[in-house]
Amino acid sequence: MANQKKHPNPQQLNIELNEKEAEGIYSNLAIISHSQAEFIVDFTRLLPGIPKAKVHARIIMTPLHAKMLQKALTDNLAKFENQHGEIKIENQNPNTFPGFSGGAPKVN
Numbered sequence: 001m002a003n004q005k006k007h008p009n010p011q012q013l014n015i016e017l018n019e020k021e022a023e024g025i026y027s028n029l030a031i032i033s034h035s036q037a038e039f040i041v042d043f044t045r046l047l048p049g050i051p052k053a054k055v056h057a058r059i060i061m062t063p064l065h066a067k068m069l070q071k072a073l074t075d076n077l078a079k080f081e082n083q084h085g086e087i088k089i090e091n092q093n094p095n096t097f098p099g100f101s102g103g104a105p106k107v108n
Contacts, residue, residue: 026045034063037063039061040059041061043057
């Protein structure tokens with residue numbers, strides 16, 4: 001009789017997506033800060049002619065989960081660019097944001 005290795009069944013994860021969350025929130029700016037224990041990502045959107053932006057979602061995660069998110073985003077961006085071509089960022093200036101002029105936002 002051949003020696004068979006037992007592979008554990010991958011645990012199935014059921015993720016619930018409510019109707020409100022399924023609509024999504026548009027964001028064109030993420031403000032990221034961190035401490036020794038966590039990363040905080042505030043998602044907002046800048047609109048032309050409006051000098052104030054509201055945070056629409058705040059995500060708090062551990063440094064480990066932030067690193068895992070970075071890896072997942074890097075992997076997915078590479079897949080996207082392989083399929084659709086390189087995403088080009090023009091006029092990259094740390095004091096301006098794509099599509100908008102002016103300085104860095106004031107966070108209240």
